[in-house]
Amino acid sequence: MPDTPNSDDKPRPAPSARPPAAAGADRPVRRPVPKKPAEMPCEPWEGALPAALQERFSDRLSRVVLLGGQKLLVAEIAAAFEILSCLKQEHGFDYLVDVTAVHWPDKPEQFEIVWTLYSFSANERVRLKAGLAEGQPVPSATALYSSANWLEREVYDMFGIEFQDHPDLRRILMPDEWEGFPLRKEYGIVQQDSDWVRENLKIESAQ
């Protein structure tokens, strides 16, 4: 058996001896570079708008912060519609930029709905988040913003979250009869609805 330095019975030769301490004593000691903070900077968001919101929604609004400099509100799902309505009617957030969701399968509140709002008059962007458990109802924002129609349909399509009082809640990107919700974490990246593929594409697999 060749005598490799990695063989188990023979320990690795010790690394070449360092120069004696006395020789390098006058050199500056190299300290490790401090690592960047492991969290995004998060500071309290202060001003008239957050104060007004906190006063009105008090404990239903759990976080009012600037996360990495971006305005973020975290609320109870039951208060979400009221907050959106308040932001639109009283604070001029007249443009619903985006509605989306994030799936956290290990948390008790599996889903997080994220609304991004913008105010043309104040040139200000606010993000509202609310957590919800599987099967918990989400109020639809379609009564406030028409843009919510397609955006909520996409959230339903990808996550299976049902919006209450949505005028036309059906799949938008996936075929109507498709089984499963692709953006949930347990949905595999190459998973497909084999029955649908066989029936509609007349092939065994679309992969």
Next chain:
Amino acid sequence: MAETTLAPPEVQAETLLDSNELVLNMGPQHPSTHGVLRVILKLDGETVLGTDCVIGYLHRGVEKIAENRTFQQFAPYVDRMDYVAAVSNGLGYCMAVEKLLDAEVPPRAQAVRVILTELNRIASHLLWLGTHALDIGAITPVFLCFREREEVLKIFENYCGARLTTHAFRIGGLQYETYDTFEKQCLDLCDLMEQKLKEYHDLLTGNRIWVRRTKGVGILNAADCKDYGVTGPLIRAAGIEWDLRKAQPYCGYENYDFDIPTAETGDTFDRYMVRMEEMVQSCRIIRQAVDALPEGPIKGKVGKVIKPPPGEAYVSIEAPKGELGYYIVSDGSLNPYRVRVRPPSFVNLGALDKMCRGSLVADVVAIIGTIDIVLGEVDR
């Protein structure tokens, strides 16, 4: 045989005509749907009563793919969404990851980014103009627009080797330094565009057929634009002077002198004029950026391993089609936990029904063209 009693003639005519609601299926394989868009039209004679869009034919699950790739690996995928404005897609994505990393991009990289994105805006608008005019029945512009678009694509090809899905930017800056004649080619292109835009105006702007087919067609006013979340040239044509490059400047756009073109009524003609003027403004920006192109490094201090701290960020840019946003959630690992793309085409297409109601069937083609959708971005 039972005797039938007929209603009086006027009632009869009314009920017969009213009951004739016709459902017409347009697409997915239809040349003027710009890809695979299917529109189900409800018609009363020639008048559109309502539409229903069927989309998703190009759905590739881009957001799902992102969760299974590292931050760098996912960057080329975003080019495949709006494939006629791939540079803008890449810029938005890189900026969102840089926001998560809190990374600085050096000034030279910023300026080159601006130049390439503005070139891409011109290329995207040229493609829109050519195909939009073709849909309406003007065949010549498409050849002229593709001729000039070719010049833009040549610059991309010289810069990074790719013409369409360029993957021109990297997280933290640029991969490639500019080539020797880059500045000259960009300036030549600006000269060429200013000259050729006159040619397009001569062909279309005063053309009676063009004007009759576009004026008063597919009106979307300012309030509806906000309600439907419609952005880009559509909202500017409705009279709102709003452009993210001015409202929330990024990449150093605050250093360049340019105007936001707007119009009044928000019809198809106004959107045409706004996009034409945007190309002129893009040329202005390119000239300034080339003139003041700083020297220095092209990549900021970003490690080889990109691992943003846990957190989230929403970053949006003014893409040629409107507000393109990226909402990225990081859990501190090598792969993004969630990437959400806020596509301008998808949201703008949501207003199609509003714009089409009450118009004629032939105008639906003009309206789809004027929204300027790319189905790769609608379906992702």
